[in-house]
Amino acid sequence: MANYFSSEFTLGILGGGQLGKMLLYETRKYDIKTKVLDPSAEAPCRIACNKFVQGDLMDFDTVYSFGKDVDLLTFEIEGVNIEALEKLENEGLKVYPSSKTLRHIQHKGKQKEFYTSHEIPTSSFRLFENLESLSAAVENNEVGFPFVWKSCTGGYDGKGVSIIRGMKDMDNLLEGECIAEDLIPFKNELAVIVARNPKGEVSTYPVVEMEFHPEANQVEYVICPARIEPEIATKARAVAEQVSRAFGHVGLLAVEMFQTEEGDILVNEVAPRPHNSGHYSIEASYTNQFEQHLRAILDLPLGKTDSKVGGIMVNLVGAEGHTGDVVYENIEHIMAMEGVTPHIYGKRQTRPFRKMGHVTIVNESLSEARKIAEEVKNSIKVISK
């Protein structure tokens, strides 16, 4: 076992956004050396890592030579050059999560096929090479309205996903490979974060309940624990564990799921990294998701995933009609409320729906936390000067 603490061991991180920034709190806590690659000179990770490299995450040579200079490689964003990861793995570097997991996940069609072939419950779907073949299937009544269209490779933060209720909804879709999925009339949208280390130890967090903003298609509240029956929670955690084991995943995996009216759990999609749905854990959990990711990829014992208190997370996204230097209006007002912690990601410029930060509300009583969360949401505004 390597000595990670105050040593020369260096962890490489692909991506320097807010997820990486929060991961760096934990590398600092353990005094683990880090090196970060990000295309932006103003990346939130720029400070707090030991070495920052500016470069293109999708460029083979950039990622490969970055990887040659670290002892273990992880990422905080899926959009990285997989071929470089494969070459690095073949040359003996530990890359966690692995390029193989990433290949399955980066492509939404392959992800769905993976679930089906591993008997992981998911909604029915069909894969199409392009919009033309999808349109043909719709015209032949092989695919019926409504359905969910997903671009296989173009999706992030609501782009690349659309609910198609009729022909006119198909006008402005992204070109390229896509899937058409059954639209699930779900009762709840849930998520479970699961960690697995190279030894094969697996640990799941409590189930969280998600609420999406109707227009921006971004999470508005994440509530932990989800207000669901214990049997549903047990089932959701078991499915998350099944997914992690099926992938032979190392690191954190966020599993987003639907709970149907009938009480079934269907996997929607996964993210192989710390996730928005786990931010509540910084304040609410015994071990936060970023520390858990670090423990997992370093093959350290996994931490306790229970919550100390109830937790709710509200995203801080840029208000509509505001573009420019950011101001967090009423931030002092929300800081006066009980158990409220704002996290400011460090992006200087706001624009509509940009993820600028989040706020966690913790309380012994989850219903009290929910009330305060609503006050928070109604008070703070991310605007421009």
Next chain:
Amino acid sequence: MANYFSSEFTLGILGGGQLGKMLLYETRKYDIKTKVLDPSAEAPCRIACNKFVQGDLMDFDTVYSFGKDVDLLTFEIEGVNIEALEKLENEGLKVYPSSKTLRHIQHKGKQKEFYTSHEIPTSSFRLFENLESLSAAVENNEVGFPFVWKSCTGGYDGKGVSIIRGMKDMDNLLEGECIAEDLIPFKNELAVIVARNPKGEVSTYPVVEMEFHPEANQVEYVICPARIEPEIATKARAVAEQVSRAFGHVGLLAVEMFQTEEGDILVNEVAPRPHNSGHYSIEASYTNQFEQHLRAILDLPLGKTDSKVGGIMVNLVGAEGHTGDVVYENIEHIMAMEGVTPHIYGKRQTRPFRKMGHVTIVNESLSEARKIAEEVKNSIKVISK
């Protein structure tokens, strides 16, 4: 009110040790720009601040010119040039805590006189200009054994404090101004962290109970909440608040106290900054002490000081007989225990009794946490390679 978040506002921090490092987690969380001054090129704060300046904290010009380049100045160590702070304050810079508080605290004689003149309960004492006059008083039976000798200006981590039980204990004391204090046969050694902002809002943390290592005179366990009667806790928190108000303090103040056998609370000494006795708050409290310090000095609303769970802190100090490149033996073993979080300060070299880190143990049950804390203490060792 200034806009601190993702703005050009810059907080200056004098000192770049572990306390500063943990304060930087919070400035990063709020995206507040920081500039740190420390004499060591390997200061734990070197990364994670926006700008690091290497320089002497006791040098007037260094501190003054550092201060001219920031919007607000604070410190994480008391040993700084006070004259420079005074000049900066006179020129309009906000320095929190103020030079006035620091003047009272840096000098242990003045600190005791301050308590007496403000009717703050403290042990009886006498001030001496040098060891010679103390010896004379002892020979004339004006000061009787046992007593506590404290150097007025030379104290840190057990140096500059001695229990004097007879003439031979007086042989190796530091020269210079000193006090002789009654030795209090205390029942408990307690501490209360109190925060006050410029508006005058005051907030105290729950009382913690401290246990010292018999030889190193460093804290071995800090236990929150202290296992004392509620009336004693109420009294201790009231005394801490009284001290903070008397100083007109801004920022965090750690008030160390004795609980006598009779149930009296006597103030021992204070530290005007985040403190070892408040480290448990990172994992156990709704608002940790570093965030609270930041809220206080920025005149933001103070956060909730209650605990989510019971917390115990164990210092990680260098083992005797080990000097050199540090290794944390059995760190993985303790990380497998429930609710255990190591904090590694980032000092590459260990030496006997050097503060290298700390471990927090949190649990719903304080007695369970106490058991785990003992296992932690008996397992982990800070040794050299």
